[in-house]
Amino acid sequence: MKVLLIRPQAPNKLSFINILDNEPLELEYLYTELKNRGIESYIYDGLIENVSVKDTILREKPDVVAVTGYITQQNLMIDYCRLAKEFNSNIITVVGGVHVQRNYEHFYHDSIDYLLRSESVFDFGELLLGAELSKINGLIYKKEGQYVENELLQVDINSLPIPDRSFFNKNKSKYRYLHLQEVATIKTAFSCPYNCNFCYCTLLAGGKYRARDLELVIEELKTIESENVQIVDDDFLVDKSRLMEFVRLVRENNIKKTYICYARADFVANNEDIVKELSSIGFKYFLVGLEAISNEELIAMNKQVSLDENRKCIEVIRNANAHCIALLIAPISADKEYFNKLYRFVVETKLLYVTVSIFTPIPGTPLYEEYKDKITSKDFEEYDFLHLVLEPEKLTKQQFYMEYNKLVLRLYKLAKNSGIYDFMDLKFYKNMLTSYLKRKMRGF
DSSP, X not given: OEEEEEXXXXXXXXXXXXXXXXXXXXXXXXXXXXXXXXXXXXEEEXXXXXXXXXXXXXXXXXXXXXXXXXXGGHHHHHHHHHHHHXXXXXXXXXXESHHHHHOGGGGOOTTOOEEEXXXXXXHHHHHHTTOOGGGSTTEEEEETTEEEEOOOOXXXXXXXXXXXXXXXXXXXXXXXXXXXXXXXXXOOEESOSOOOTTOSGGGSGGGOOEEOOHHHHHHHHHHOOOSEEEEOOSOSOOOHHHHHHHHHHHHHXXXXXXXXXXXXXXXXXXXXXHHHHXXXXXXXXXXXXXXXXXXXXXXXXXXXXXXXXXXXXXXXXXXXXXXXXXXXEEOTTOXXXXXXXXXXXXXXXXXXXXXXXXXXXXXXXXXXXXXXXXXXXXXXXXXXXXXXXXXXXXXOHHHHHHHHHHHHHHHHHXXXXXXXXXXXXXXXXXXXXXXXXXXXXHOO
8 A cells, every 4th residue: 555645835925935834744643653554655745846746646656645734725635636536536535634624524525535633643544454434533434425424532642653754854954944944843732722713723633732741742852853843832832830841851851952832922921931941942933923913902802912911922032032923913904004003013012023914714713603704705725814805894905905015015124124034145035936936837
């Protein structure tokens, strides 16, 4: 048996910039499980491949094609399964990942044989080795023309294996985070303990926060052949005692790395000592969902954070000699003055790294249920937080995009003048353009 594991390229206008490309950790977990079971597999990562999926299927001649992805990749995930079936109708097709977990009905398609919602790589292995379908956690399959949806049970995160990173080690130069190169990825927890009404992450893994034993995390860190590591937990800064134990173990094991992680503003604002300790062992970037620039907006989001805490968070991270990467949302109620006010907030707080998303209710969240009757776009490729999927309330779409793009350019210029994007030199732009043209030429 041979398995082709696929992660599609994100089909949005920023996918070719190549400054935030993550290791395909989800595929490496599957690869490890298959390797342990003696099953041959090949990883295809659309972020870095210059060969089309079609040509890869023709070359590898897999028995199984397994595809994972996010909402913007939904059409590609289905199309890749269709391609596999066109090449050989006997190829088994499987889809999984976070989008499938919450929106599995979107994948009820003739080209897809199985939908696997479980986070357990063990369940994937059981499926391929012919276990009884009704006993596989979270599996959805067709029986007598009808879909059968197995119960989705919570998985022990400590059951995840330490991933085989041979694919990353061969391609590490292609994965980066801003100026940090050869950035590996590690996961130390499932879900998030908070309930922001716009957030998809808090609903995953049964909506229950579960953390890995730190001994396993340290063991995995020791195996990572890279100096830079992104912790992709939905929120790493949750448990004070766990964080201090993590700091202790990193020092005890003399692990020297630079880290990127997600954090909440209120935790950072109220735990300056822990942030300084983390900074002292290599934490350089904290991605923080500040989300809004007024208390009224934060309350409406059920963020449970105040504007004062947002400001204090930025200060605490700066005092720890680290960087706050601020994640903000442009609401559909924004007018020209709002965009100017958002820019002034960035200037006043001396933020350098800022990402502004367009308000987007994601299917599978309570927010989507609230707005679903007002949704104007059914094209899931537009659910990339860069497009309007709702009509703006105070501006026309054209005016909204004009003000949004103007803000993005102003923020880029502000950051560029500070020197943080100096790595984006002429050579970088030439390589970016070359990569973009190669991917356009490779086709489907």
